[in-house]
Amino acid sequence: MGRTPCCEKAHTNKGAWTKEEDEKLISHIKVHGEGCWRSLPKAAGLLRCGKSCRLRWINYLRPDLKRGNFSGEEDELIIKLHSLLGNKWSIIASRLPGRTDNEIKNYWNTHIKRKLLSRGLDPKTHRPLTDITTFRAEYPKEANDDSSDEGNSSTLSTEDDNSSLINLELSISLPEISPTMPMNSSVEKTSALNALCLCYNLGFQRSQACACQYHL
DNA sequence: AACAGATACAACCGCCTTTGT
DNA sequence: GACAAAGGCGGTTGTATCTGT
Known part of the structure; x- marks a missing residue:
């Protein structure tokens, strides 16, 4: 027994979404909210997989999407x-x-x-x-x-390129700080947290991006 | 105008994680 | 704790459109 498929593949549409399908999905979500994606297609009268509906909504139909070129x-x-x-x-x-x-x-x-x-x-x-x-x-x-040196591969020959001999692998290790280590000031504490947690640095709250124990 | 190759992006697939029982 | 269902994510593919020849 494996996991049941997310939908009956034989009775679902695939490929590009039509305008009618979009409208059905939008109007259904407007009335009922996002809710259960598995049951949504049937409820909305769509011959689509729930996953497909979710993707279409999240990536294309959501009203808060910006669209257009990236600045x-x-x-x-x-x-x-x-x-x-x-x-x-x-x-x-x-x-x-x-x-x-x-x-x-x-x-x-x-x-x-x-x-x-x-x-x-x-x-x-x-x-x-x-x-x-x-x-x-x-x-x-x-x-x-x-193309600047097309046909002149000797200029970029790797035969005498010593860089390949240099090990560029970097390893990362935690600084010598333990969460249980006593901190004398809040400044010390903050700098220690900065060093320990990238998510903390980026301003994420606990559980938003990580579940480490270092967030205050 | 016709064709080939490059590009952009929507959509799918499979796996992993989370949640409920 | 074990299991199944559903959600979510990242990698990949398919195809429409653009560009160069």
Whole structure:
């Protein structure tokens, strides 16, 4: 026995949503609220999977969505948050009102990745792309786009590139502070918390992004 | 005008987490 | 505590549109 599927696949529509389906979903949620996604399609008269309805509502139909181009500030905020959080799109989205995780994820993959590469930064680590071997392996397309030395691969030869010999792996360890360690002042306490918890740094409340014990 | 390749983004899939019993 | 159901998330895919030749 496995888990039951979220819907009867044989009797559900897939693919792009029609205007009629959108209208049914919107009017149903306006009257009944979001409630139970599993039972919503039937109640709303939709031949869709509950998950599909949820996604359509959250990513496209919600009235508080901003839509339109991302501003420069939003760009920079996404980059900053991604450098701290990685691919935690939902947490990043929670810091950008009117934007969805899916929207940010798509925007990242289509725009920001390229923007960082053009700045010579690795979109995964946000560190300078000094190791051309890694760069070529991870981003073959972008690496080949460099037409300035087309047909002259010797200039970028990795044979004599000593950087590959350097271990760039970084390890992170907690500072020598224990939550039970006595703190003499509130300043000491705050700086210790800053060092210990990234979520605290970002201004999240306990349980919003993490459940560590360090939040005041 | 026609075609191919690139790009953007909506939607799906599968897995993990949370919640209720 | 164990289990199932539902929700939520991130990765990936499909397809419409744009751009260059």
